[in-house]
Amino acid sequence: MDAGPIRPRRLRGTAALRRLVAETALTPADLVLPLFVKEDAREPVPVASMPGVVQHTRDSVRKAAHDAVEAGVGGLLLFGIPAQKDDRGSAADDPDGIIQRTLRDLRTEFGDDTVLIADLCLDEYTSHGHCGVLRETRTGEWIVDNDATLDRYATIAVAQAEAGAHVVAPSGMMDGQVGAIRTALDGAGFSDTAILAYSAKYASALYGPFRDAAECAPAFGDRRGYQQDAANAREALREVALDVAQGADMVMVKPALAYLDIVRAVRNAVDIPVAAYHVSGEYAMVEAAAAQGWIDRRAVILELLTGIRRAGADIVITYWASEAARWLH
Numbered sequence: 621m622d623a624g625p626i627r628p629r630r631l632r633g634t635a636a637l638r639r640l641v642a643e644t645a646l647t648p649a650d651l652v653l654p655l656f657v658k659e660d661a662r663e664p665v666p667v668a669s670m671p672g673v674v675q676h677t678r679d680s681v682r683k684a685a686h687d688a689v690e691a692g693v694g695g696l697l698l699f700g701i702p703a704q705k706d707d708r709g710s711a712a713d714d715p716d717g718i719i720q721r722t723l724r725d726l727r728t729e730f731g732d733d734t735v736l737i738a739d740l741c742l743d744e745y746t747s748h749g750h751c752g753v754l755r756e757t758r759t760g761e762w763i764v765d766n767d768a769t770l771d772r773y774a775t776i777a778v779a780q781a782e783a784g785a786h787v788v789a790p791s792g793m794m795d796g797q798v799g800a801i802r803t804a805l806d807g808a809g810f811s812d813t814a815i816l817a818y819s820a821k822y823a824s825a826l827y828g829p830f831r832d833a834a835e836c837a838p839a840f841g842d843r844r845g846y847q848q849d850a851a852n853a854r855e856a857l858r859e860v861a862l863d864v865a866q867g868a869d870m871v872m873v874k875p876a877l878a879y880l881d882i883v884r885a886v887r888n889a890v891d892i893p894v895a896a897y898h899v900s901g902e903y904a905m906v907e908a909a910a911a912q913g914w915i916d917r918r919a920v921i922l923e924l925l926t927g928i929r930r931a932g933a934d935i936v937i938t939y940w941a942s943e944a945a946r947w948l949h
Contacts, residue, residue, distance in 0.1 A: 644930040646922070648692030648945035652737065652895070652937040656833050657681050658701040659711075659718035669829035670900055671907045673939055675701060678722060684942070685726055685734070691945035695735030697789065697937055698722060699834050702745055708753060709745030709772065713779040720783040727784030737816060738785040740776055740801070741792045742769070743836040750838055751792035751846065764846055769794050774804035781810040789872070791818040793846045793859075799866035816895060817868035820856035820882055823847035826875050826901030833900065856882050857889055864890055870935070875899040877924065880931040887932025895935035896928050903939045918947065 631641050656675045658665060664674035676684060685696055700719030702711035711717040719738060726736055743751045752769030754762045769792065777788045788805075790797045798817050805813050823844045831837040848855055860871050871890060873883045874897035883896050906924070910917035921940050928936050938944065 644926055646926045646929050646936075646944075646948060648948050649694040650929060650934070650936055651693050651925070651941035651945055652695040652697050652735075652935055653684075653688045653693050653941035654697045654699065654937060654939060655681055655684055656699045656701060657718055657722045660703040667829065667833040669832045669904055670939065671904075671911070673833060673903075675833060678718075678725060681722060682725060682729060685730065688942045688945070689730060689734045691942050692949070693734070693941045693945045694935065695737055695787075696726070697737045697739060698726075699739050699744060701835050705745055705747040707747055709742035712742055712745040712772070713776040715779060715782070717779075720779055723780060723783035723785055732786070735786050736784060737787040737789050738780040738783075740773060740780065740788045740790040742772060742776075743792075743838075744834045748839045749836050750841075751843065752794060762840070764794075766794050766796070766846075770796055770800040773797050774800050777801040777804050777813075778808045778810065781805055781808070781813040785813065787814045787816050787870075789816040789818060791821060791874075793818065793821050793843075793848070795862075796866070798863045798868045802867035814869040815867060816870040816872060817863040818874055818897075819860040819863045819868065819871040820873045820879070820886065821847050822850050822875065822879060824850065824875050824878070824899065824901070826878070826899050829900035829904045850878075853882060853885060857885060860886050860890060864892065868892070870895055872897060872937075873933075875902060876928050876933070876936070877902050880927065883928065883931040883933050893934040894932060895937060896931070896933035898924070898928060898936060898938040898940075900939070922947065 631637055658675040661675055661677045664676055664680045667673045702718055741751050743749055750764050752764040755765040756762055780788050870893040872895040873879055876896040876898045887894050906920055909915045925936055
């Protein structure tokens, strides 16, 4: 007996049916909100290239954190902007540095009710804007010294853990950074502090607005000597495998939208949580188009975040986290 034509549209007829058979769920707990905290700010400073994003004071970041937690956002990713910078990024592991003070503030207020993730890099803290300690080559060129930088990352990780970070997130793309950090944390008694490794971080043109927000544009050159080439996919899987072997508890792909193939490949390759960072340039393009009335802002935001989840990300880091979380309730 002929069963009649197959009609996939039968399951699209009502909103309730579509919800029932949806293959991908986007929930507030999947989202992480990045926050910038500026040491010498007396009031929040708007970031011109990222409408709606500010450099926070210690007071205003607490309010933003409260809003995010109340909306059900899964975690907070913290970036510090110090008042003073030097060639070693000394403020990064200073117990009284801006990120350590902010971590203590938020851990005191929220305890374990949210996940505090500390970005672990040096570019916000160095006078030259690179992600590590520099050394001069025989030809007079200045490059990032991989192994000297690992020593700095180790001390920063311990300082952040002592201040209350649940998770440290090394983003410098130094070889061996996860192993050095894991050894340092374990040796200092922080074996329960997790590592979210920026394992596949590409040398992207989409970071420009972030560099405005974090005040971390390189004073010379670029970061192509340590961040990944946009043309490479297999290299990302090698980087991920190395980080997992060294003790990463979670891995990240950054950026997200132009690298959804990498998100899917990483998801297929590992059995630990995968994060994707929806970066500043991706955010700014949507906000600019929405400001012109060219797109439905809310619909586009939710579609993009769902697409990142569909590609395989367990965690989506996005500047829209609090707003999107409220929409999802």
